[in-house]
Amino acid sequence: MLSLKTKYAIKALIVLGEERARGGSSLRIEEVAERGGTPKRFLEHILIDLRNGGYIGSRRGRDGGYFLIKEPRQIAIGEVLRLVDGPIAPLPCLSRLAYRRCDDCADEATCRLRKVFGELFAGYLLMLESLTLADLMADDSAIVADAEAATNI
Structure with a gap:
């Protein structure tokens, strides 16, 4: 079973991956929390772990926030x-x-x-x-089709 911490980490990565796919730069923690449906206070520690793990980066300042530094298919x-x-x-x-x-x-x-x-x-x-993260970001029907194809081998 996924821990709540892992579930929130994956949700945050999906949000940051979707922002990257839209051509956006970075998101403030409040935006990541709102889009992912996660509590901001809990998310702060998770984003630090993801940053230390090399999946996301952060920048300070007016346009600061968190951003994905790896391609979703590489995660x-x-x-x-x-x-x-x-x-x-x-x-x-x-x-x-x-x-x-x-x-x-x-x-x-x-x-x-x-x-x-x-x-x-x-x-x-x-x-x-x-x-991969790309799989989780994909259209649900594509994931279902891939799973069905895998079971028909």
Whole structure:
């Protein structure tokens, strides 16, 4: 399940991506909050995380605000999830970035939980890593068509 923080981060990226697509420059935090339907106070911390992660930039002054610095197709949603919430693996022994052996595991090679959740997680990860901000900004009918095509393979 997506955390509220991740949900707001993705909404902010969509708003900034749409502004970029319209040829706009930057948006004040109040505008991002209003367009994304997110509380401004909560959004301030999220935008700092996104800026520190290299997804958005900010400028001060009269025309200041936040803006997307990467192309939407270059922003994998899986990366955003990790930036905002940390590791996304269901078990620590499956994590790419925060691997650690499970405390109660005698042998990873024969662990049934690791095998089953590893297979499920691999499929989930494949989908999550291929989903980009551009996909989320696309027309809903295109996303539905892509999903239907993927299930008819």
